[in-house]
Structures are given as C-alpha cells and as structure tokens.
Amino acid sequence: MALLEIRKVTRRFGALEAVKDVSISIEQGEFFTLLGPSGCGKTTILRMIAGFDEPDEGEILLDGKSLAGVPPEKRPLHTVFQSYALFPHMTVAGNIAFPLEMAGKSALEIRRRVAETLALVHLEDKADSFPHELSGGQKQRVALARGLVNKPRLLLLDEPLGALDAKLRVEMQIELIALQREVDITFIFVTHSQQEALALSHRIAVIKDGRVEQCDEPDQLYTQPANRFVADFIGKINMLEVEVTSSSKVLLGLRAEGLGDIAATDPRPIAVGERGAFALRPELIRVFGHRESADLKNRFEGVVRELLYLGDVTLYKVELANGRVIEALMPNAAPGRAKFHEVGDVVTVCWRHDAGVYLRN
C-alpha cells in the first residue's frame, strides 16, 4: 500500500481550476518532487496534503485512511516553509522543541531529541541563538530540524532552497539527500527548478496548469519526455517539426521540412502521415568538420552561427539548411587544447538513430 495516495483530486478557486484531476501515489521512503512553473498548482497540492486546504473533489489518503476533515495539527506530517517561518521569539532549541512539546513528550525526551537533531543538521553550537542571529543556510537547517525532530510520516518541503544563493543551494542539495537517506522519512518536495528536481528526487511529477504532465524517475523524464512541455521544461532540448514517413516495429522514419529524412526509434504503433515533434538533447549531437567522416545515420550540413566556450563543454549554435538553429554541446574532454569550429564554418551535425524522441502532438 502506498504511504500517500492522492486520488483524482480537483481544487477550484472561483472559476479557476488550480488542480485538475490529479492522482499521485507516493511510497514510504521516497524523495518525491512536484515540479512546475510558478502558479501551476504544485503549492496548492502541498497545502491540501498538509491540511491547509481541502480538495473540492477526490481524496487524499495517508496509510490508506482518508485525511478529509483532519485539521493540519492532527496530521502526522510536517512542513518546511519557503520563508522558514521560524518562531522569532524562541531560540533554535526552542523552535526545534516545539513539535515535541505539542506532542506531549517528556522534558527528558525533548532534551535528548533536540540535541540529536541539532547534531544531525550540524548546529550543536547554535542551540541558544535566536533565528535573527542566524545566516540563511543556518535558518534553513533549523527549519529542517524542526520538521524532522518528531519523526513525521511525511515531510513536505515548499521551495525550501529558494531563498538561498546559488552556491549554498548546491551544498544544501547534497546535505538534503544525505539527510533524507539518514532519517528515512518520506519527503515531498516542491520546486520550480528542474535542476534541483533532477538532482534530488527519486521520482518527479511535472505539473502544468494543475495537471500532472508526467510522473517518472529523473532519467526517464530527461530521456523519455512524454510531451513537448516536459521535454522543453526539463533541461535544454532541440525541437524539430516532423511528419512520420514510415513506422515499423521499432524504427520510425521522419521527415523534417526543408531538411530531409531522420531515422528514429519508437516502440509505439504510429500512423504514417502523423505530424509531431522530434526532440533531441544538445549533448547527443556531434559536430564534425565539413569533410570529416562520421559513421552515423543522421547527418545534416549546417553553418556555425555562435559558439560559447564554457570550459568543460562548448555550446555550438548551428543553422541547418531549413533555417532552424539547433544547439549542440561538445565536451572538451580530449587531451591537449580543444579543437573548435569557428563561427561561419560549414559543419556536419549528426546523431545516433536512437538519440532523440518523437513527440506526438
């Protein structure tokens, strides 16, 4: 049985349907992420799980029991708020002790658990500090400690890294993964950052306009996006408008207007003549000099319009025969000085026949 089951949940605010027929089930121990642009409904879903909002239709079950009508203070799950919402008039230890006091634990146990949790987030020396004396990263850790200390069935995290600067955010991501593994509590994480979602999660639900577009493991989302939105939202991707010319068991023949035939794969039965998009990640495209040999099926000529040397990789923007500009990412991993194609060079871009994904409209 799933730990948390969201069953056909819909939530309306006046005429606006913020959440539409969402079904998700989350297993014990998972690091699950709700990913989507701001205003997509992910925070509404989180608030319904926490109990600050109730679904108009459908239900949410925890351990198989419906949470309908259970107020937030009675739900065995805690939230880490985006603003941290630390109690300014309590010390760090006081903040962390709060959920234990609410649960009626003995003073002795509270003292022990607070000390343990402070050690878990490496803040032993800050027990008597007040929140306004802490840095952003430290406040973040106190908020996490406060959410974890009473061992909730679920920890909900609402964009908890949003207020941190870029470097600290990466550090906290690593800490968060280690922390989740250590405490073995199910995390439901809300974010609009696809990078954060990919780095942290066991599974991700991509949400747009209140609907789940795709729910899958990070590498599946990245390599097998279900539609244009997911393909575009997660990572960088080149999108070519194509028409299906042939479809056998796994091989798919596509034609891009003004460019030519593209060989691809797709296990689904697809009708010849269907129109869709061919999506291709920049790092799967190779760029070769004009007359260099490349033993790949998909080869197209183009002209380098821009290049960005990024150190570890170089990003090329190549204009193809039909005027489309595609991006290719070439690693600078060869020993010695990396060899570049200059702006204006005529090059060949190629990719394996199983490199891209055909997306139906």
Add this chain to the structure above:
Amino acid sequence: MSEPRTQPSGLTKWVVTLPPTAFLLTFFLATALIVVVAGFRETGEFGGLAPIDSLAALTLDAYHFLGGDVIYLEIFARSFLVAALTTLICIVLAYPLAWLIARSPKRRRDFLVLLVILPFASNFLVRIYAWIMLLGPVNLLYTPFAVVVGMVYAHLPFMVLPLYTNLEKHDPALLEAAQDLGANGWTRFWRVTFPLSLPGIFSGSALVFIPVLGMFAVPELLGGTGDILIGNLIKEQFLENRDWPLGSALSIMLTVCVLALAGLTAWASKRGLHGTEAVT
C-alpha cells in the same frame, strides 16, 4: 571604515535637530525644573510661592507634610490601582478589536482604524458629560465603577492602535507553522501570537497607564467624593488651595514613581522579549 553615504553630515544633522531640541529644552526641561524647585519652597502670603531670597529659603516642608498623613499614601495607592485596572481592562477589550482589524481585508482596515479614533473628533469633556447622562439614570454615577468606565472609555484607542500596529505585522506563516507542528488554536495564540504581541501590549500600556495616573477630569465628573486620585489632588493644590509647593511635591513623587515603573518594565521586557524585535 568610511560612513555610508546616506548618513547626513554633522552640520545637516544639527540644523535639522536644533529647533525641536531647543523647544524641548525650553518648554519641557525648564518647566520641569521649575516644578522641582517649587517643591522645596514655601507658600506665599496669598498662596502660590513665597519670594525666594536665599538658598536657606528652600525647605522640605511639603514632603514632610505628605509623609505626615497616610491619606496621601492611600490616594497614591488608589491611583495606581485605578490605572492598573484601567490598563488591564483596556488590554482585554482592545486585543480582540485590534486582532479583528489586523485580520480584516486591507481595504477595510483603514476605515476600521478611523472608527477607533473617531471619538477624538469631538471634545473630551463633552464625551465625559455624555457618560453622566448614561450612568446617572442607572444609579452608577459618582462611584469607583463610573471612574474606571470613564477611564477605559477615554483611553481605549491608545491601546487599540499600538496593538493593531503590532498584530498587523505578524507573519501568517508563523501560525500555519505552529498549526502544522501540532498546535491547536488556543496554543497557537498563547505560544505565538501573544508573545509576539508583547511589545504592542507594553507600548499600549504605557500610553494608558501614565495618562490615567494624572487624569483629574474623569474622577471629578464621574467619581464621588471618595474617588479622588493624584491628578485631582495636584489640581486642587494649584487651583483651589493655592499650595504650589505641595502640588509640586506631589507631581515630583508621581513622576518618580512612573519613571521607576517604566525602568522596571524596560528591564523586564529586555529580558523577556528577546527575538520579538524581529517582528515589530
């Protein structure tokens, strides 16, 4: 390190602050000093102050007189009791009101605040006379009850406004966090809202307690003969008995008591309110 550029230069600071400083020095400090000195002088032949010709003319007579009669101590005690009771009732009445205003939609808040201060638009004495009309027919006029009612009525807005200003700034996420972590409504109030509103309660209490101590109009109009407070006593010395030294001595004692109390409160709040400054 150089100062940030937005700091005004020394000269600008002086030019801007000189007029109010001069005003305060002249009209507050000087008058206070006159009262202090008057407390150590004798009454003249026709009341007021006797002419002062030498330092030897200074005397502790007024203070001896105050110490010699227990009635003054009683009046002081009663005044502090009335002030404390008024403050307490104001807190209890103003808190829900301020909370309600702070929780109202933003557009309605200004209107509600306006309603709170609307009574100031008419004359204070007229409003107290109105209470005579109200309390007279129910036989409550000229009682301690009437005095406290009048005091609460006159000072309630001074409690509502600082409390509202404080409560309005509370981050609603804190209450959600408390609820999320297992606190019910009652606990949320006592563990989060109330402690964070203490600075508002303190400033409101100062604005109510101190003026009530010196107030003479309300007890005079609504109170009986046994309900006189320090304010009445002081006013009596200056206007009716023309015993200025005694009036001054009473004023000074009142000021000292208030300052001592304010100091005590400041010390207590510094110890007890750590962290709440982040909110207010």
